[in-house]
Amino acid sequence: MKISVCGKGGSGKSVIATLLANEFKTRGYCVLVVDSDESNSGLYRMLGFDHPPLPLMELVGGKKGFKERMSVKFSSGESEHKMEVLTQDKILVKDIPPQHIKDSDGLRLVNIGKILHSLEGCACPMGVLSREFLAKLHIDEDEVVIVDMEAGVEHFGRGIETSIDRVLVIVEPSFESLELALKVKELAIDAGVSKTWAVLNKVNSDEIATKLKGELEKRGIEVIGIVHYIPQVFEACLEGHKLGDGVASEEIRKVVDALV
Amino acid sequence: MCIATVYLDTGGELEKAMSDVVYIEAENSRFRLVNLVGEEKYLEGKLKRIDFWEEHCVVIEQGG
Numbered sequence: 451m452k453i454s455v456c457g458k459g460g461s462g463k464s465v466i467a468t469l470l471a472n473e474f475k476t477r478g479y480c481v482l483v484v485d486s487d488e489s490n491s492g493l494y495r496m497l498g499f500d501h502p503p504l505p506l507m508e509l510v511g512g513k514k515g516f517k518e519r520m521s522v523k524f525s526s527g528e529s530e531h532k533m534e535v536l537t538q539d540k541i542l543v544k545d546i547p548p549q550h551i552k553d554s555d556g557l558r559l560v561n562i563g564k565i566l567h568s569l570e571g572c573a574c575p576m577g578v579l580s581r582e583f584l585a586k587l588h589i590d591e592d593e594v595v596i597v598d599m600e601a602g603v604e605h606f607g608r609g610i611e612t613s614i615d616r617v618l619v620i621v622e623p624s625f626e627s628l629e630l631a632l633k634v635k636e637l638a639i640d641a642g643v644s645k646t647w648a649v650l651n652k653v654n655s656d657e658i659a660t661k662l663k664g665e666l667e668k669r670g671i672e673v674i675g676i677v678h679y680i681p682q683v684f685e686a687c688l689e690g691h692k693l694g695d696g697v698a699s700e701e702i703r704k705v706v707d708a709l710v
Numbered sequence: 711m712c713i714a715t716v717y718l719d720t721g722g723e724l725e726k727a728m729s730d731v732v733y734i735e736a737e738n739s740r741f742r743l744v745n746l747v748g749e750e751k752y753l754e755g756k757l758k759r760i761d762f763w764e765e766h767c768v769v770i771e772q773g774g
Contacts, residue, residue, distance in 0.1 A: 582746070
């Protein structure tokens, strides 16, 4: 199952993606988290890794390296060999070169790439790489892929969701977040994804939860989970630490129950 | 997107020649196309149309 975690900036996509990854891992799944956010870089910390993996963009030489090689014909060599992974019809997790994947007992992380320099250009290559990687990535029944998307909806324009099974939209208590959830649902249908569900995040009272659920119901979106405001999560995000084991486990368990 | 699909115009019919093209280089009467993952392709023809606005495509007319 390939799950896209999307929503408004700051709604808590990376937090929910991390909590989901931990819960799926606890249930015995092999989990691959795909960092598809070209701006924020802290997902690896939340997952408990010391360093991020090398970006998959580096498999094509990165923006700079790729451009330099344009002026000469591609020839055989190490970088071309690595690039072959992306030209395969089908990519298995084990095909990903070790420096481009982090692994902690079945919890794995890959990183598409980040915008690193002023005036380096747009993130379209990363969007295309995300789309192609996810489309070619073959997973078994006991594997789950969780894609931590960039904020907003541009990823739909790039077609990244075309190979996604479930779209999960994270909704924080704000009107903009509710409106974006509706847009996500509509775009997911356009992309051929039949299931779009919402998870409420940073909810600080039952009244707010009821109100958000009602608003999403009006928009035709089912809520499959509520994650309340959790001081430990706030602190981990503030300090850039791993999200502690067991955080929101009961709340996220219900989300995973609905997903599977 | 700023990554293009290149089509070959074979006399009214457009055939998709390559997706996700990031680099095109003219070499005499042919074009060298390179996509994001480094695959190459050569097309004989002349440049007919570039659309960066909506279709994000490049059309090359077959032949010289």
